[in-house]
Amino acid sequence: MTRVLEVDNLRVSFPGANHSRFNPVDGVSFSLQRGETLALVGESGCGKSLTSLALLQLIPAPGRIDRGSVIRLGDTDVLSLRGEALRRIRGRRIGMIFQDPMTSLNPVFTVEAQITEGILAHFRISKAEARDRALRLLQEVGIPDPAERLKAYPHQLSGGMRQRVMIAIALSAEPEILVADEPTTALDVTVQAQILEVLDDLRSRRGMAVLLITHDLGIVAGRADRVAVMYAGQIVEEAPTSRLFSHPSHPYTQGLFASIPRIRGPLQRLNPIRGSVPAPAAWPTGCRFRPRCPKAFDRSETEPPLIPIGPDHRMRCWLAETPQPDSPR
C-alpha cells in the first residue's frame, strides 16, 4: 500500500476575543492509503470540514493553519506551497466535492463549461479534447444522455444529477485523492445510495483514495475501510470500520451508536448524548468530552492522548488504560 496523504498534528486557528486565538482543529493526524476510503465522522462544529479545507490551504480568512502542522501529499509538503505551485495541486492532486450541489455549480454557465474548466486549468489540451473528456466523465458518474446534459444549465438538473456533475468536476483533473465533504447530506435517501455507489465505483476503478466527511454513521458502514471519529477538534477514536462498529470504545463513539434507532431487538428509548458540542473558544480542559461523558472519572481532568487499544484501533480516553469489560454492541 502506498501512502498518498499524511496529516500530522494539524491545527487550524481563528482569532477570538482579546487577541487570543482558538483552535477549531486541534492536533488532527491521519493518513490515507491509495485506493482506501477513510471516513471522518463527527457532529456539526467538530472541525471535520475545516480539516478537509486545510488540505488545500482553503481555510477562509481570518483563519490560518498553525506552525507545526504537517500535510504531506506523497513527497509534497503542501503547507510550504504558495501561489502558482499551490494552485497546481488544487484539483490536480486532491479533488473536492462540497456539501450543497445546489450552490456549488455556477448558475450562468452550462455543465460543459464547468467541467472543462478544471480540465483546462491543469492540462494543455484543446477545447474539443476537453469536451470529449467531459463527456466521458459524465458517463463515468452515471449520467444518462451525457451529450444532451453537457448543454444543460445547473437549474435544469435534479439534485442528484447536480451532485454527479460535481463529482465529475472534482474528477476532471484526475486527482489521486477525492475529498467528499458531506456529499449526500442535501439529497434524498435513494439518491444518497446512488451517489455513494458512484464514489465507491470510482475509487475501485481509478485506485483513488477517498476522504469521506460525514455526520452520518449509517453511510459509513458499507463504504469506508477505516473510520476516524472527531470530537471538539480532535480525533477521539480511529479503527477499521468493522472493528469500530463491533467494538465502539470511546464513550463518545458509544454515545453516537446509542443515539441511532435500531430495527432489531427490543423496543427501547433512544439514548441521545446529553448536552451539545461546546464552542471551539470554550473547550473544556482535560478530556474535552468530560462534561458530557457518563463515564468521566478523576483521570479525565488531564487530557488523554490517542492510546492503542487493539489492531489499528486507538482512542483518546484514559479508560483505554483501565481494564474494563469489552463492550460489544
Added chain:
Amino acid sequence: MTASLDILRGAWRNPRGRTGALILLIVALAALVGPVLLPDPLAQPDVLGAGRPPGLGHPFGTDQLSRDVLSRVVTGGRISLAVALLAVTLSVTLGATVGVVSGYWGGVIDAALMRLVDGALAIPRLFILLLVLAVWERVPVLALILLIGATGWFATSRLVRGEVLRLREEGYVRAAEALGARRRRIIFRHLLPNALGPLLVAATLGVGDVILLEAGLSFLGLGIQPPTPSWGGMILDSREVMISAPWTGIFPGLAIVITVLSANLFGDALRDAVDPRSA
C-alpha cells in the same frame, strides 16, 4: 458568451423589455441616419418662417430662428445618446474594477477604497460637475463625457463589491478555488458574470440618468454648447417662446422622457432575464 445572448433573448421575450428595446432602437436609428435625411439642423432657411407650428414640411415646426425642430431633436439625440453611452461605459468599467478589487482582495484595500467612495457619494454629483465645468467658457464634449463618466461609478462600485462579497462565499467560487482555478479566471468567469445582473441594470438606468444629467447641464449652459443642438439646450432656448411656440420645448422634452423611460423599461427586463433561475 452564450450567457449574454440568453440574457438579451430573455429581455426580448418580456413585453415591457421589448417595448423599451424597440423604442431605444428607433431612437438610436433615428439618431444615426436621421441627420442625413433631414434638413441641416443649423440652417435658417427663411427668417419669415420662424416659429412656424408643426405641419407639412416641418412635422415638429420650426424654432424662433426658423430651424427645423425635428431635425434638431434627431441630431440632439445623436449627441445625447453618444455622451450617455460613452460616459456609462466609462463609469461601469471603473465601478466594476474598483468593486471587484475591493470585494475580492478585501482588508486594507477594501477599507480605503470604500471610505473614498463614501466621501465621494457625500458630495452631490451635479455640484461637482457644475464646479468643474464652470472652468470652461465653452465645455468640450470630451471633457463632458469624461467628467460625467468619472463621477458616476461610486454607487456601481459599491454594488459590485456587495455582489463580489456575496459570490465569494458561493459554493461554485469555493469549488473553483479548490479546483485550482486562476484568480483571473475566478474573477472573469465566476464573479463578474454573476454580478452582471445588477451591473446591467445599473448601466441601463445609468443611461437614463446621464441623458437627464446632460440635458440638465445643457439647460444650464454648461453641457453641449450652441449652436450644436441638444435636448437640454433646446428647452433652454424655448423658454422665451414657450407660449407662442410651445412645440420648440415640447418635442425635445418628449424625446428625453421617451428615451429615459425606454432605457429604464429595458433595464428592468434585463434584470429579470439575467437570472436563469427565474426564467
